[in-house]
Amino acid sequence: MKNFFLILLLIGALQSNAQMYLTKTGKITFTSKTPLETIEGVNKSVGSLLDIKNGRLEFIVQIKSFVFDRQLLQEHFNENYMESNKIPRATFKGSVTNLAAINFAKDGEYKADVAGTMNIHNVSKEVKNTGKIIVKGGMITLLCDFSVVLADYNISIPGAVKDKISKDVKVAVNCVLSQVK
Amino acid sequence: MNQKLKYLLIAVAVILIAAVLVWKFVNKPTTDYAGQKPExxxxxxxxxxxxxxxxxxxxxxxxxxxxxxxxxxxxxxxxxxxxxxxxxxxxxxxxxxxxxxxxxxxxxxxxxxxxxxxxxxxxxxxxxxxxxxxxxxxxxxxxx
Structure with a gap:
């Protein structure tokens, strides 16, 4: 009898994993463009999770994993703007709200409406956005572009460089999720 | 006149060197760790x-x-x-x-x-x- 319940528990655990898709190597790029300078930071260690049964969607972004092409930019980004030693990560917790419109069993591109709470620099905001979900060969790719107004998240830009950094930065999300075994 | 020209050339050289140093500092690429021994x-x-x-x-x-x-x-x-x-x-x-x-x-x-x-x-x-x-x-x- 005890074994029977253990088997039931195991089957339940396997079924709950079967609907989960995850990556820890997702990519987020942010771009600040002004007439004086274009700055791009890329983070390729983004954690992302999608539960295709209920639409639960999560992103975890380790701020220190953003990489720049210049040392000075990297230092300023971590020390002056994002204070990554104090606030090491940004998160999004929400869901895909039009789940019925997406057929995860069939390869294709689907429009995805997403809503949830984004936390950057210890400031939480409710956000809504539309992105794209690509289902192909058992993998799920999440694509989304949006803007972040730095002042909304208490990220201040020193006067000396205010003409070189855009007040709102463009963010591009590209995460390829595979099924949790 | 020669003395003035000399000072002017020195000033230009100093400004040029400073500009190159600032440019190098601002545009220094991120550290290359491939040649370093892991801790x-x-x-x-x-x-x-x-x-x-x-x-x-x-x-x-x-x-x-x-x-x-x-x-x-x-x-x-x-x-x-x-x-x-x-x-x-x-x-x-x-x-x-x-x-x-x-x-x-x-x-x-x-x-x-x-x-x-x-x-x-x-x-x-x-x-x-x-x-x-x-x-x-x-x-x-x-x-x-």
Whole structure:
């Protein structure tokens, strides 16, 4: 009898994993463009999770994993703007709200409406956005572009460089999720 | 007149040198760690065991990890991989330094690798769906 319940528990655990898709190597790029300078930071260690049964969607972004092409930019980004030693990560917790419109069993591109709470620099905001979900060969790719107004998240830009950094930065999300075994 | 010209040339030279130094400082590329010796070396299992009890003195350090590649993600200008095990969610993520992507052209999932990189984050949360994670950036092969 005890074994029977253990088997039931195991089957339940396997079924709950079967609907989960995850990556820890997702990519987020942010771009600040002004007439004086274009700055791009890329983070390729983004954690992302999608539960295709209920639409639960999560992103975890380790701020220190953003990489720049210049040392000075990297230092300023971590020390002056994002204070990554104090606030090491940004998160999004929400869901895909039009789940019925997406057929995860069939390869294709689907429009995805997403809503949830984004936390950057210890400031939480409710956000809504539309992105794209690509289902192909058992993998799920999440694509989304949006803007972040730095002042909304208490990220201040020193006067000396205010003409070189855009007040709102463009963010591009590209995460390829595979099924949790 | 000659004296004035001399001072003028010295001033121009000083300004030029200062401008070059400032330009070099502002545009200095990120550090290349491929030639540096890692401060610590671990097998994947050793590293996962260590972070369960002690994550001190790890962040921003150059470490080497050897283990099996469980996932490779490639796109037009980047390669990142995960070192781990099929039986646990915990893993080490490696963002390969763009300068060394060519060195890793022939890697494949399921094969062993010895890699080094800067620890950008250590996340210990066994309750999370993501498991424990050590994130490395500026990764390159650990050549002994």
């Amino acid at each position: 610590m070396s671990y097998s994947f299992a050793e590293l996962m065991k260590k972070i369960e009890t002690d994550t001190s003195n790890m962040k921003d350090k150059l470490i080497a990890v050897n283990g099996n590649i469980t996932k490779i993600t490639k796109d037009s200008n980047s390669v990142r991989l995960e070192i781990g095990s099929d039986t646990i969610m915990s893993s080490v993520t490696c963002d390969i330094d763009a300068r060394y992507i060519k060195e890793l052209a022939n890697i494949s999932e399921g094969t062993p690798i010895d890699i080094k990189g800067i620890v950008s984050e250590v996340t210990v949360d066994p309750e999370s769906s993501f498991g424990n994670t050590v994130a490395l950036i500026y990764c390159s092969l650990n050549k002994k």
